Amino acid sequence: MHLVFLNQYFPPDEAPTGVMLEGVAAQAVKNGHRVTIICSEGGYAVSEQSNTTITPESADYQMIRIRTSKLGRRTFLGKVIDYLAFYVGVAIQLAVLENRPDRIIALTTPPYLSVLARFFSKFYGGTHAHWVMDLYPDVMDAHGMLKPGSLSQTILKSLTRWGFGGARNAGVLTLGPDMDQRTAAYLNPSCRHHWVPLWSTTENSATEAEISAWRKSKGWKSEKRLVMYSGNMGLGHRFGEFLDAIESLSSDPTNQYHFVFCGDGKRRKEIEEFLLRNPQAPIELTDYVPRSELHIHLSCADVHLASMEPRWDGTMVPSKIQGIFAMGRPVIFVGSRESSIGQWITESGGGWVIAPDETPDLIEILKDSNWHVECLERGERAKKYAEQHFSESRNASGITSFFTVVSPSDPAYAEK
Numbered sequence: 001m002h003l004v005f006l007n008q009y010f011p012p013d014e015a016p017t018g019v020m021l022e023g024v025a026a027q028a029v030k031n032g033h034r035v036t037i038i039c040s041e042g043g044y045a046v047s048e049q050s051n052t053t054i055t056p057e058s059a060d061y062q063m064i065r066i067r068t069s070k071l072g073r074r075t076f077l078g079k080v081i082d083y084l085a086f087y088v089g090v091a092i093q094l095a096v097l098e099n100r101p102d103r104i105i106a107l108t109t110p111p112y113l114s115v116l117a118r119f120f121s122k123f124y125g126g127t128h129a130h131w132v133m134d135l136y137p138d139v140m141d142a143h144g145m146l147k148p149g150s151l152s153q154t155i156l157k158s159l160t161r162w163g164f165g166g167a168r169n170a171g172v173l174t175l176g177p178d179m180d181q182r183t184a185a186y187l188n189p190s191c192r193h194h195w196v197p198l199w200s201t202t203e204n205s206a207t208e209a210e211i212s213a214w215r216k217s218k219g220w221k222s223e224k225r226l227v228m229y230s231g232n233m234g235l236g237h238r239f240g241e242f243l244d245a246i247e248s249l250s251s252d253p254t255n256q257y258h259f260v261f262c263g264d265g266k267r268r269k270e271i272e273e274f275l276l277r278n279p280q281a282p283i284e285l286t287d288y289v290p291r292s293e294l295h296i297h298l299s300c301a302d303v304h305l306a307s308m309e310p311r312w313d314g315t316m317v318p319s320k321i322q323g324i325f326a327m328g329r330p331v332i333f334v335g336s337r338e339s340s341i342g343q344w345i346t347e348s349g350g351g352w353v354i355a356p357d358e359t360p361d362l363i364e365i366l367k368d369s370n371w372h373v374e375c376l377e378r379g380e381r382a383k384k385y386a387e388q389h390f391s392e393s394r395n396a397s398g399i400t401s402f403f404t405v406v407s408p409s410d411p412a413y414a415e416k
Contacts, residue, residue: 001033001034001102001103001404001406002033002034002035002036002099002100002101002102002103003028003033003034003035003036003101003102003103003105003403003404004035004036004037004038004094004097004101004103004104004105005021005024005025005035005036005037005038005105005106005107006038006039006090006104006105006106006107006113006116006117007021007037007038007039007106007107007109007113008039008040008082008083008086008109008110009039009040009109010022010037010039010040010063013040014291015109016133016198016201016319017107017108017109017133018039019201020198020199020319020396021037021107021131023199023392023396024396024399024400024403025037025061026060026396027396027397027399027400028061028400028403028404029060029061031400031404033404034061034099035060035061035062036061036062036063036064036097036099036101037061037062037063037064038064038066038089038090038093038094039063039064039065039066040065040066040067040068040082040086041065041066041067041068064093066085066086066089066090066093067085067089068081068082068085068086068089069081069082069085082110083110086110087110087113087116090113090116091116091120094116094120094123095120095123097124100124100125100126101120101121101124101126102126102127103121103126103127103128103129103170103403103404104116104117104120104121104124104126104127104128104129105117105128105129105130105131105403106128106129106130106131106163107130107131107132107133108130108131108132108133108134108135108136109133109134111134111136111137111139112136112159112160112163114128114130114160114163114164115159115162115163117129117130117163118162118163118165118166118168118169121168122166122168126168127168127169127170128166128168128169128170129169129170129171129172129173129402129403130163130164130169130171130172130173131173131399131403132172132173132174132175132179132183133175133316134315134316135174135179135182135183135314135315135316136156136160137153137156137157137160138182138314138315139312139315139316140156141153141315142236142309142311142312142315143235143236157186160186161186164183164186164187164191165187165188169188169191170192170403170405171191171192171193171194171402171403171405172187172191172192172193173193173194173195173196173399173402173403174193174194174195174317175195175196175197175198175316175317175319175340176195176197176314176317176339176340176341176343176344177195177340177343178313178314178317178338178339178340178343179195179314179315179316179317179340180193180194180195181314182313182314182315183314192405194402196395196398196399196402197317197319197322197340197344197389197390197395198317198319198322198390198395199319199322199390199391199392199395199396200322200323200325200326200386200390200392201291201294201323202291202294202295202298202323202326202327204295205295205299205326205327205328206295206296206298206299206300206327210296210299211296211299211300214296214297214300215300218300220258220260220300221258223256224256224257224258224282225256225257225258225302225303225366225371226258226260226300226301226302227257227258227259227260227301227302227303227304227305227332227366228259228260228261228262228298228300228301228303228304228305229242229259229260229261229262229263229304229305229306230260230262230263230289230297230298230301230304230320230324231262231263231318231320232263232264232265232318232320233261233263233264233265233266233267233268233271234265234266234267235265235266235267236308236309236312236315236316236318237265237267237307237308237309237318238307238308238309238334238335238356239267239270239271239307240270240357240359241307241334241354241356241357241358241359241362242259242305242307242334242362243270243271243274244359245359245362245363245366246259246274246278246281246282246283247274247278247281248359248363249282249363249366249367250278250280250281250282255282257282257366258282258283258284259281259282259283259284260283260284260286260301261283261284261285261286262285262286262287262288262289262297263287263288264287264288268285271283271285272285294323295327298323298324298327298329299327299328299329301329302329302371302372302375303329303330303331303332303351303375304320304321304324304329304330304331304332305331305332305333305334306318306320306321306324306331306332306333306334306335306341307333307334307335308333308334308335308336308339308341309335309356310335310336310339310356313335313336313338313339314339317339317340317341318341321333321341321344321345321351322386322390324382325348325350325382325383325385325386325390326383326386326390327383328379328380328382328383329375329379329382330350330351330352330375330378330379330381330382331345331350331351331352331382332351332352332354332362332365333345333351333352333353333354334354334355334356334362335353335354335356336355336356337353337355344385344389347385348381348382348384348385349378349381349385350378350379350381350382350383350385351378351382352365352378
């Protein structure tokens with residue numbers, strides 16, 4: 001089959017959607033399919049004569065990179081401008097493809113690429129499919145951008161249904177059980193849908209020597225209980241429980257804790273303001289680390305923190321626990337047990353799930369006298385679970401199989 005994937009990001013950009021797509025595209029080529037990827041212009045130079053470039057890593061598939069303003073990382077208006085430029089660029093490139101696509105597969109950055117996938121699949125007499133990383137307009141609802149029952153909400157929900165609709169829809173894939181359930185509300189009863197989790201992009205576990213050297217270089221003392229939040233600090237996450245716990249533990253005369261918050265996002269400001277109010281708190285705020293160093297960085301923590309506002313359940317599934325579990329580290333998650341992350345932590349035994357606003361429960365875990373033994377045991381369970389459920393080769397293969405089912409007569413077509 002000739003598969004055309006649509007997504008704004010692709011390596012060298014390190015956005016998770018593009019990194020995961022790279023693995024699936026490579027697997028599809030390995031399985032004998034022709035692959036074309038339409039994405040934004042990244043770090044590789046684009047030929048002056050054409051928007052198409054073959055990068056060294058993607059020599060087996062065609063890359064079509066679209067120039068955009070690259071303003072989206074700085075302002076909301078810039079993001080809108082980038083989105084519009086990308087939509088127009090994708091439409092133009094789809095209209096002039098030299099080789100007819102058998103299936104157009106849309107991701108969700110930016111949202112509503114599904115509309116272009118459905119329209120142009122009909123234009124070429126092919127099929128369309130969808131890999132949902134963020135569910136719109138539900139993300140906007142969770143963010144409070146849309147008024148319930150408003151005209152704008154109604155229009156956007158209808159647009160989502162249209163993009164996922166039609167007899168030529170070959171399937172909709174999501175990232176977790178809660179997301180699959182929420183997405184199903186937009187689908188025709190006969191539409192095939194399934195979920196496959198993402199995987200860790202960290203390839204190897206860090207050695208004890210590497211961990212010791214890294215902690216020493218950062219000034220992280222071995223006798224401290226090192227608690228880390230690493231990744232996006234976006235609107236869908238919670239930090240109140242973590243900061244309340246840190247404030248409470250700051251009065252501990254033994255001073256046995258060190259908290260590291262690493263990353264960026266709209267809610268990073270909450271941590272910055274907390275530091276201004278509590279300059280003596282055992283907390284450190286840093287930027288992202290390069291992906292090449294991520295395995296050491298994640299392995300340094302005794303335990304990791306993760307969180308999600310329950311109203312965001314099913315609209316997205318953050319992929320941070322995959323990397324943490326792969327390094328054999330447990331996670332304390334503040335959120336609902338019904339979320340995908342809550343289900344995976346409970347099922348694996350690789351951490352703790354704390355209900356929102358239950359800061360005392362969080363403090364009790366952090367103060368556990370059996371701390372090191374408990375972290376080690378739960379970390380081992382986390383690693384085992386990652387090997388079974390968050391494997392790149394296994395999951396990328398499953399995703400590729402889902403997207404390359406030919407027709408309802410194919411035995412693999414049935415929903416898994």
